[in-house]
Every structure is written in structure tokens, then in C-alpha cells.
Amino acid sequence: MIDLKNIEMIYDDNGTKINALKVKDLKVEDGEKVAFIGSSGCGKTTLFNLISGMITPTKGNVIVEDIDITTLKENERDLFRANHIGYIFQDFNLFPDFTVLQNVVLPMSFSKRYEKGEMEKEAIAMIKRVGLEKKLDQKVKTLSGGEKQRVAIARSIVNKPNIILADEPTGNLDYKNGAKIMELILQIAKEEKATLLVITHNNSQLDMFDRSINIEELNEAIK
Ligand SMILES: Nc1ncnc2c1ncn2[C@@H]1O[C@H](COP(=O)(O)OP(=O)(O)O)[C@@H](O)[C@H]1O
Numbered sequence: 001m002i003d004l005k006n007i008e009m010i011y012d013d014n015g016t017k018i019n020a021l022k023v024k025d026l027k028v029e030d031g032e033k034v035a036f037i038g039s040s041g042c043g044k045t046t047l048f049n050l051i052s053g054m055i056t057p058t059k060g061n062v063i064v065e066d067i068d069i070t071t072l073k074e075n076e077r078d079l080f081r082a083n084h085i086g087y088i089f090q091d092f093n094l095f096p097d098f099t100v101l102q103n104v105v106l107p108m109s110f111s112k113r114y115e116k117g118e119m120e121k122e123a124i125a126m127i128k129r130v131g132l133e134k135k136l137d138q139k140v141k142t143l144s145g146g147e148k149q150r151v152a153i154a155r156s157i158v159n160k161p162n163i164i165l166a167d168e169p170t171g172n173l174d175y176k177n178g179a180k181i182m183e184l185i186l187q188i189a190k191e192e193k194a195t196l197l198v199i200t201h202n203n204s205q206l207d208m209f210d211r212s213i214n215i216e217e218l219n220e221a222i223k
């Protein structure tokens with residue numbers, strides 16, 4: 001379960017305080033598929049960065065699978081993220097000069113799940129699942145947007161996360177490719193029995209989820 005309690009995130013931008021997020025209570029049960037909506041700047045990415053432990057809140061607790069990640073040291077949070085969270089970014093966050101296979105293998109070395117010899121085999125299996133087996137040794141910079149997002153999906157699941165976060169995964173894709181990518185993410189989350197949290201602006205996709213949460217309404221910092 002994901003359980004956020006009395007969260008406040010105040011950024012410090014060269015001395016200027018930015019009240020980005022204030023949420024009293026937010027719970028997501030194991031296996032739920034939840035869409036997060038709300039206009040630009042309302043705190044959606046901040047929320048995902050808190051859940052993944054990329055940032056720590058100014059106040060409050062972030063409890064993920066019974067661990068209060070706000071109490072962890074940075075290296076412990078990095079290990080927690082590698083083992084529990086698959087993060088799919090809007091802008092892919094891939095290494096353009098690395099091949100598809102190299103990009104997918106990379107996060108495997110951060111978790112302690114695999115022996116060195118197993119990594120490549122497992123990575124290839126994941127790349128097959130997203131339909132890119134013919135592009136294994138191709139550099140990521142030569143791929144289309146939809147293909148890059150498939151690499152990002154494969155990379156996000158190599159460490160068998162219980163939680164998949166996808167931040168506007170179809171934001172940079174055309175309608176048809178966007179729909180395909182969203183279907184693939186939902187299918188993979190189902191197969192992996194993972195909890196799935198997706199930020200989306202596409203209202204036509206909302207009925208694919210168990211529920212949707214509007215961060216603009218939940219966020220007391222912007223009321
Ligand atoms: N690293 C940061 N430093 C300062 N302000 C930030 C930082 N990241 C986000 N913000 C601010 O926090 C607010 C919420 O941003 P964000 O979570 O990215 O919103 P969304 O993803 O909903 O568009 C915005 O006002 C944004 O400018």
C-alpha cells in the first residue's frame with residue numbers, strides 16, 4: 001500500500017519558497033490502477049517524486065509497502081526505489097547513445113536482484129514483451145517516440161517493481177501511439193500484479209483505471 005500522511009512539499013528556489021503540495025491523506029491499495037489528473041503545475045510530478053523517494057517532503061510521512069521512506073538515508077532510498085518502483089517518465093529519460101539493451105540492463109545493476117550473468121537474458125525477455133526484440137542493438141536516439149517509450153517501459157519493469165509510476169507516458173506521442181502505449185502499460189501492470197499510478201491529460205483513457213484522483217482538488221497548497 002501507498003500511504004501519504006500530512007504531506008507538505010515546499011521547494012526552495014534560491015530563497016523563494018514555493019508551496020507546491022499539501023495533502024492530508026492519500027492511500028492507494030495494492031494492485032489498484034489509479035489515474036492522476038489536474039492542470040499543469042498542480043503538483044502531480046511532485047507527488048510521484050515523493051512516492052518514489054526522488055525527493056523527501058518538507059513535512060509528513062510517505063509510507064510505501066510498510067516502509068516510511070522519509071526516514072531512510074539517501075542511499076537506502078535509492079535502493080528502495082530500485083527494488084520497489086518502476087518509473088516511466090514523459091520525456092523517456094533514456095541514454096540516447098546507448099543501445100536498447102544497454103538502457104534496459106542499466107537499472108538492473110542498482111537493485112540486488114540479479115547475478116551479473118542473468119541480467120542480459122532477463123533484459124532481452126523484457127524487451128521482447130514490449131515488442132522491440134528486433135531493435136536490441138540499435139541506439140535509442142535512432143528510435144521513434146513510441147519505440148523510446150517502449151524501451152522506458154521495459155526498463156521500468158526489469159527489477160520487478162510492485163509499483164509502477166508513469167508520468168504522462170503518452171504526452172509526447174500521437175493519439176494512436178499513445179493509446180497503444182497506455183494499453184501496453186496497463187497490460188504489463190496486470191501481468192506483473194503491480195500497483196499502477198499514471199498521470200494523464202487524456203480524459204478518454206480514464207475509464208481504463210479503477211479510479212481517478214484530481215490533484216488540483218486534493219492539493220491544499222493551491223486552494
Ligand atoms: N525543483 C523544483 N524547484 C522549485 N519549484 C518546483 C520544482 N519542481 C516543481 N516546482 C514547482 O512546484 C509546482 C508543482 O510542479 P509539478 O509537480 O511539476 O506540477 P505538475 O506535474 O502537476 O505540472 C509548480 O509550481 C512548479 O513550478
Ligand SMILES: [Mg+2]
Nearest residue numbers: 044045046167
Ligand atoms: Mg508534471
